[in-house]
Amino acid sequence: MSLSDLKHSLRKYEFPACAKEALYKIEQLLIGRSAPSSKQLDISMDITSEFIFCETDRRGNRRGSGLNPLxxxxxxxxxxxxxxxxxxxxxxxxxxxxxxxxxxxxxxxxxxxxxxxxxxxxxxxxxxxxxxxxxxxxxxxxxxxxxxxxxxxxxxxxxxxxxxxxxxxxxxxxxxxxxxxxxxxxxxxxxxxxxxxxxxxxxxxxxxxxxxxxxxxxxxxxxxxxxxxxVGAIPMAVVTPLAGLIHWCSIAPLHVEETIDVEEPAPKKIKIEGEKQTVVKSVPLSKPLPTSDLYTKLHLAVLHSLRVGQRTHGPPTAVNAQQLAALIPLVQLYSHQLIKRGIKLQNDIKLQDCLDRIGQAIQVALANGCVYGNISNLLSALDTLPENRLLKMIIKKHQQSI
Structure with missing residues (x-):
């Protein structure tokens, strides 16, 4: 069926019926054993534009209004x-x-x-x-x-x-x-x-x-x-969220204040009707985790995910070394701000917590073969971070194994 015939058949319907019919026409054009031809793709785009999104009129001219909210x-x-x-x-x-x-x-x-x-x-x-x-x-x-x-x-x-x-x-x-x-x-x-x-x-x-x-x-x-x-499509590389979550959990101590526990609210009391008397029972209210604790819990979950994602065959594809290295300038900037204020880096709890988390994530990711990219450059960049005993031990261990 030619494009003009397809359009003629679809113009028998008003919107939204024409959009529904157009989907099945597009399916007939694009689905088959082989990849659709460039002509079939062009016809599909024309049908989509006119009958589904109403972007063009029957002459192919752009419509100014398009679809209304309804x-x-x-x-x-x-x-x-x-x-x-x-x-x-x-x-x-x-x-x-x-x-x-x-x-x-x-x-x-x-x-x-x-x-x-x-x-x-x-x-x-x-x-x-x-x-x-x-x-x-x-x-x-x-x-x-x-x-x-x-x-x-x-x-x-x-x-x-x-x-x-x-x-x-x-x-x-x-x-x-x-x-x-x-x-x-x-x-x-x-x-x-x-x-x-x-x-x-x-x-x-x-x-x-x-x-x-x-x-x-x-x-x-x-x-x-x-x-x-x-058919014929090029699959894009899958990027896992692990590098981004490691970034979140590592940087969080520098920007999230520790929440001071406040007095717990009084427990809710409910009445339970008995045969002879009414018993008052306290029911504890669920208490949401403070933001700092949520990042700690998420950090633990990420470490577990890295452990479960252990490589069994083929190259590692879970965490990009370059994405991990993107953490380093942010930590260095925070460190420089501390130095300007005359604070010793080894005494800053937030910074040391951040470095500990980076070290833990790097160790679990490398030990389980989850990191791809230039690991040597990553370790060299990590070595420029402020002094942290755990991180230095991890860097030294993996530099020796490369």
Whole structure:
């Protein structure tokens, strides 16, 4: 069927019915034993632009308005329904990447962000899995990925703490999405932004800590389960969130104040009706961990993940040596500030805690063969950090083994 015939058949439908029909036409064009031809890809893009996102009119001219908010929600519902009904992972990812793979449009990115946020709310595995593949193929540190992830964080991880239990289940229903999501999140926070350290919201930190602590293999999920990509597609390298989380946990002591324990609130009292008398029983209230303790718990979870991620065959792919080395300038900057204030580096508890955590992470990662890249350069760079007994011992041990 020619492009003109396809368009003629789709113009019999009004929106949103035309968008629903267009998805199946695109599936017929792109799914087969061999990779689609350039002509098939061009036809698919034309159909997507006119009948799904309504970016062009029937003459191919750009529309100024596009979809209104109601139509956006209708389209999101259609895409979600299509993905949920699709039983073949390759087909699902092929269609999803054809819709959102070329992200030169802020309108598309807005629709995708709403779709991802709604999938998080509903814990919709088919949609979340497709978004996870999209994050991987776009690159978790790409501007588009960071914008999508920031939108999800705004919707679910700032002020709303009532949905924590449902958010915690995401690691079970969509582990590959969660792994790539965390990788992108570590790019958003704990990096210097014009001299200001942007810290993750506590609710987000709590959920990520719960995810990684409860499932030591989570950070490797995207590597352990390769994405089912379109025929002929080039898979992008999977970047685990481990290097970013090591960064978080190591730098946290320098920027997070230790929380002083305050008097515990009075326990809640409930009345239990008995046959003869009413008994008053104290029920202890659950107490959330302070931020500093959350980073400590997350650090322990990361070390466990590195241990579980021990290399059994092939080259290590979990942690990039260059990403670990990116910690060093931040620690050196803090050290220089201490020296200017006349503080001895070996006496600063925060700095020594930071160096201890770096040493622990480096030791576990190297001992379990999780680090790839130029390890010799990493050890040399670590050797420029302030004096720390544990770190110096670890550096010396591994320099001798190279």
């Amino acid at each position: 139509q956006e929600l209708q389209l999101i519902d259609i895409i979600s329904e299509y993905l949920s009904a699709c039983s073949n992972e390759t087909t699902k990812n092929t269609i999803f990447l054809s819709l959102f793979g070329s992200m030169d449009s802020q309108r598309k990115l807005k629709i995708l962000s709403i779709l991802a946020s709604m999938a998080v709310s509903a814990c919709c595995t088919p949609v979340l899995s497709a978004v996870g593949v999209w994050l991987q193929q776009m690159g978790c540190s790409s501007p588009q990925s960071l914008q999508l992830v920031e939108s999800v964080i705004q919707d679910h991880f700032y002020l709303n703490t009532s949905n924590q239990n449902s958010l915690k289940t995401l690691a079970t229903c969509a582990p590959e999405f969660v792994s790539n999501f965390i990788t992108a999140v570590t790019e958003l926070y704990m990096h210097d932004l014009q001299g200001v350290k942007k810290m993750p919201p506590k609710n987000l930190l709590e959920i990520i800590t719960s995810w990684v602590y409860s499932n030591p293999t989570l950070c490797m999920s995207a590597q352990l389960n390769p994405a089912a990509l379109p």
